[in-house]
Amino acid sequence: MIDITQEIIGSSLRIATPLALAALGELVTEKSGVLNLGVEGIMYGSAFVGIATAAHTGSLTTGLIAALVTGAAAGLIFAFLTVTLGVNQHVAGLGLTLFMISFSNSANRIMFTSDGGQVRVDPWRPIDFGGPIFSQYWITYATFLFIVPLTWWLMRRSGLGLKIRAVGENPEAADVAGIDVTKTRYTAILIGSIYMAAGGAFITLAFVGSFTINIINGRGWVALALVIFGRWKIGRLLAGAALFSLINAGQLQLRLLPSFSNVPFEILLALPYLAVIIGLAVSGRNIPYPGAYLKPYKRH
Amino acid sequence: MNSQEGAGVVIHGTAPSIFLRNISKAFGETIALSDVSLDLRVGEVHALLGENGAGKTTLMKILYGLTQPDTGLIEAGGVALTINSPRDARAAGIGMVTQHFSLVKNMTVVENIALASANTFSLDLASVRKEINAASAKFGLEVSPDAVISSLPVALQQRVEILKALMSGCRYLILDEPTAVLGPQDIDSLLEVIKKLRSESGIGIVLISHKMAEIEQVADRVSVLRRGKVVSNSKVSGMSSQELIGLMMGNDEVAVAQRRPTQQLFGDPILALKGISVTTESGELNEVSFDVRSGEIVGVAGVSGNGQAELVRVLSGTLALDKGSVVIEGNTLGQTTPQSLMRAGVGMLGEDRHASAVHALQVMENLVLDCIDNFATKFQLKQKEILEHCESAITQFEIKTTPKQPLGTLSGGNMQKVLLARLFSRKPKVAIISQPTRGLDVMATRYVRSLIMQASTEGTAVLLVSEDLDEVLELADRVAVMYRGAIIGIVDGSTATRETLGQLMAGIKQ
Numbered sequence: 001m002i003d004i005t006q007e008i009i010g011s012s013l014r015i016a017t018p019l020a021l022a023a024l025g026e027l028v029t030e031k032s033g034v035l036n037l038g039v040e041g042i043m044y045g046s047a048f049v050g051i052a053t054a055a056h057t058g059s060l061t062t063g064l065i066a067a068l069v070t071g072a073a074a075g076l077i078f079a080f081l082t083v084t085l086g087v088n089q090h091v092a093g094l095g096l097t098l099f100m101i102s103f104s105n106s107a108n109r110i111m112f113t114s115d116g117g118q119v120r121v122d123p124w125r126p127i128d129f130g131g132p133i134f135s136q137y138w139i140t141y142a143t144f145l146f147i148v149p150l151t152w153w154l155m156r157r158s159g160l161g162l163k164i165r166a167v168g169e170n171p172e173a174a175d176v177a178g179i180d181v182t183k184t185r186y187t188a189i190l191i192g193s194i195y196m197a198a199g200g201a202f203i204t205l206a207f208v209g210s211f212t213i214n215i216i217n218g219r220g221w222v223a224l225a226l227v228i229f230g231r232w233k234i235g236r237l238l239a240g241a242a243l244f245s246l247i248n249a250g251q252l253q254l255r256l257l258p259s260f261s262n263v264p265f266e267i268l269l270a271l272p273y274l275a276v277i278i279g280l281a282v283s284g285r286n287i288p289y290p291g292a293y294l295k296p297y298k299r300h
Numbered sequence: 301m302n303s304q305e306g307a308g309v310v311i312h313g314t315a316p317s318i319f320l321r322n323i324s325k326a327f328g329e330t331i332a333l334s335d336v337s338l339d340l341r342v343g344e345v346h347a348l349l350g351e352n353g354a355g356k357t358t359l360m361k362i363l364y365g366l367t368q369p370d371t372g373l374i375e376a377g378g379v380a381l382t383i384n385s386p387r388d389a390r391a392a393g394i395g396m397v398t399q400h401f402s403l404v405k406n407m408t409v410v411e412n413i414a415l416a417s418a419n420t421f422s423l424d425l426a427s428v429r430k431e432i433n434a435a436s437a438k439f440g441l442e443v444s445p446d447a448v449i450s451s452l453p454v455a456l457q458q459r460v461e462i463l464k465a466l467m468s469g470c471r472y473l474i475l476d477e478p479t480a481v482l483g484p485q486d487i488d489s490l491l492e493v494i495k496k497l498r499s500e501s502g503i504g505i506v507l508i509s510h511k512m513a514e515i516e517q518v519a520d521r522v523s524v525l526r527r528g529k530v531v532s533n534s535k536v537s538g539m540s541s542q543e544l545i546g547l548m549m550g551n552d553e554v555a556v557a558q559r560r561p562t563q564q565l566f567g568d569p570i571l572a573l574k575g576i577s578v579t580t581e582s583g584e585l586n587e588v589s590f591d592v593r594s595g596e597i598v599g600v601a602g603v604s605g606n607g608q609a610e611l612v613r614v615l616s617g618t619l620a621l622d623k624g625s626v627v628i629e630g631n632t633l634g635q636t637t638p639q640s641l642m643r644a645g646v647g648m649l650g651e652d653r654h655a656s657a658v659h660a661l662q663v664m665e666n667l668v669l670d671c672i673d674n675f676a677t678k679f680q681l682k683q684k685e686i687l688e689h690c691e692s693a694i695t696q697f698e699i700k701t702t703p704k705q706p707l708g709t710l711s712g713g714n715m716q717k718v719l720l721a722r723l724f725s726r727k728p729k730v731a732i733i734s735q736p737t738r739g740l741d742v743m744a745t746r747y748v749r750s751l752i753m754q755a756s757t758e759g760t761a762v763l764l765v766s767e768d769l770d771e772v773l774e775l776a777d778r779v780a781v782m783y784r785g786a787i788i789g790i791v792d793g794s795t796a797t798r799e800t801l802g803q804l805m806a807g808i809k810q
């Protein structure tokens with residue numbers, strides 16, 4: 001039993017890694033008043049570019065860097081559309097997602113699967129500090145030991161974080177106080193997109209080691225839900241990610257139990273998503289959206 | 301004052317028909333109305349005059365059932381009316397056209413009017429169309445019933461709103477600043493409609509406005525509201541526009557201090573405006589030029605909507621100039637931005653304190669919002685210094701708060717003190733201060749004014765834009781009066797009186 005518990009915890013940390021990265025990225029973005037629905041697409045595109053580059057160069061690190069650059073580029077396009085042009089954020093985000101997914105799928109077909117093959121790399125291996133819980137990928141360690149505190153510190157303790165929160169709540173007031181609203185929102189979107197890209201790259205370069213169609217499998221959408229569930233607070237967001245991942249890891253273990261062999265695995269597979277829906281329904285009232293959520297800023 | 305006398309007389313002298321008695325209403329700590337009584341009569345145009353925030357709209361929203369009074373009652377014919385919703389109000393014969401129209405934009409005129417009376421199951425658009433045509437002819441309000449609302453100009457949308465109210469059978473019609481959204485020609489035709497409704501259909505009309513000219517043209521009686529109280533109620537024919545402006549903008553009750561002694565020696569001009577012209581949808585500035593010297597308070601007075609808001613926006617860097625330039629200490633700034641003005645030493649207190657405050661952020665965070673970089677190393681905020689800065693501001697400016705409280709939870713007066721603390725702790729060379737005491741109680745008002753005086757004594761050049769004449773008379777060394785986007789005159793503060801300023805504000809040059 002202890003083994004199973006440890007297995008579940010260890011596995012949920014792996015599952016939570018890309019979710020936490022993407023959700024933190026979305027949180028930074030949304031705190032500046034911008035909703036980035038491109039998260040699923042950015043994860044998808046970065047997952048593909050990451051592994052394609054790694055396969056090409058033989059270097060996982062180069063692959064990761066390429067993935068992060070892809071995320072940054074996608075973020076820049078998104079920022080240009082939503083901040084500079086003031087395009088509807090839903091449209092721009094969904095458009096970005098559709099584009100990134102289709103682009104990756106096409107490129108994947110042309111480059112790798114036209115002869116029935118699949119792009120594969122020898123992925124990063126878990127680093128074992130003893131026991132199933134402490135046998136994790138370096139990105140998982142980095143996420144929870146470094147990125148999480150860094151993000152908290154960025155939002156609560158740095159000048160940039162204060163600027164991001166100010167432009168997300170009241171851009172007019174920030175502008176009159178001398179804060180460059182456009183620059184601050186670009187920065188937040190860029191940081192957020194790079195986080196999302198890291199989440200995507202983790203899946204192909206560490207977790208799976210290959211690229212298949214639909215590899216992100218809705219993780220980006222779950223990340224969006226986590227931000228709302230977490231009420232834009234990092235602690236609550238992580239609690240949500242942990243809950244989702246635990247249920248997910250739990251159902252993976254349940255599938256292996258003989259007594260569950262007659263239950264269709266799709267039902268178990270749906271459990272974590274059911275939890276998301278219930279979680280959102282429970283926590284979804286009186287949501288403290290950032291004051292300028294979804295509103296482009298223009299001086300009159 | 302003469303055009304309507306003949307027409308109105310017929311129905312004049314009718315007994316008052318609706319009484320509002322001792323109405324009071326507060327929103328949190330802001331008192332919107334205090335013990336207001338008013339009577340409305342059929343066949344009479346009753347103007348409600350007052351500055352922004354005086355309580356006109358709140359009073360009429362109470363009458364129309366959009367909000368409930370804390371105390372007080374509404375009576376008709378000796379019977380108390382219960383008005384809990386606009387539906388109740390319409391049943392009592394009261395209709396209202398609010399500033400934001402309540403029309404469904406993607407529907408036609410017929411559909412919109414049918415909505416007001418629609419049954420659950422049957423929908424007889426043909427008969428509604430007939431009724432509309434009959435009513436348009438009767439009231440002289442021509443509309444095309446099948447036009448889609450969004451395709452109509454604002455003036456016609458307003459006409460549909462009026463028609464909708466009249467067709468619900470109202471005998472009293474409240475018009476909330478109806479001319480604010482109209483061009484000059486549409487204003488004239490609306491005023492004609494108002495006269496006609498009064499004299500031919502005997503409708504009692506409440507006209508909320510702060511434009512003297514239209515009140516003189518159509519109103520029979522005028523009640524002046526100031527800071528939530530009725531300060532005057534009289535026939536229009538007995539009042540001059542200067543008197544009305546004086547009543548609307550000042551009374552002695554809140555004049556809290558002696559006029560400050562004018563300093564004889566001002567420094568050099570710090571802020572100079574040179575021929576500034578801008579045009580926006582809401583108003584314009586026309587060749588505005590003046591300067592403010594070190595240690596001087598220049599007041600800008602005027603009836604609201606004569607360019608003051610645009611002037612403040614130019615000086616906050618959020619409105620692009622068509623012509624002219626802003627000069628600070630001899631340096632010409634050309635096109636201004638908030639950043640360039642701040643670098644030049646201009647500080648700003650905006651008219652709407654909620655627009656310059658980030659409610660969700662803490663008091664201490666708001667206090668450093670305009671100088672984050674001074675309170676941060678390359679990597680992080682200097683939390684301790686920010687806290688100390690905030691604590692000393694709380695002591696110095698007597699703010700009732702703790703540093704970590706979200707700003708949005710503070711009362712209006714304390715929020716204003718936070719914003720003033722932010723402004724003055726930067727030691728600005730120029731302070732642009734707009735409507736600093738609007739909505740504040742007497743104590744807070746007095747304190748805010750003393751802060752402004754102190755800053756000027758310390759050498760800051762202060763530009764004070766205020767619709768409160770007492771405030772301007774109390775603080776300003778010179779008063780620039782704005783009329784239709786231009787400076788119509790600059791008067792020495794020590795010799796200015798409410799009468800001389802009132803004349804200028806009405807557009808009359810000596």
